Amino acid sequence: MPAPARTRSVRAPLARQAAIACNSQMFRTFLVRAKGCSEAATIDGAATAVRVLCGVTSRADFDRHTDAGVAWRDLWAEYQGWRNPR
Secondary structure: OOOOOOOOOOOOOHHHHHHHHHOOHHHHHHHHHOOOOHHHHOHHHHHHHHHHHHOOOOOOHHHHOHHHHHHHHHHHHHHHHHHOOO
């Protein structure tokens, strides 16, 4: 009898999560409308806006530095609230 499949709850690294977010039109719209980042209409512009808003030079810093990770998580939470208002 085969072993049962394991399900893992592996969270994507924060840098990857940020990169995926920047590819999302909805996230870019949030950056433009809610954060006033007109350059975020493009994927590259969104990546720049995220780095500026979070005070990093590279999204990889989200996984290396606690403060940078907190800044990204806060921005992500703000986006989630904007996207799903109660």
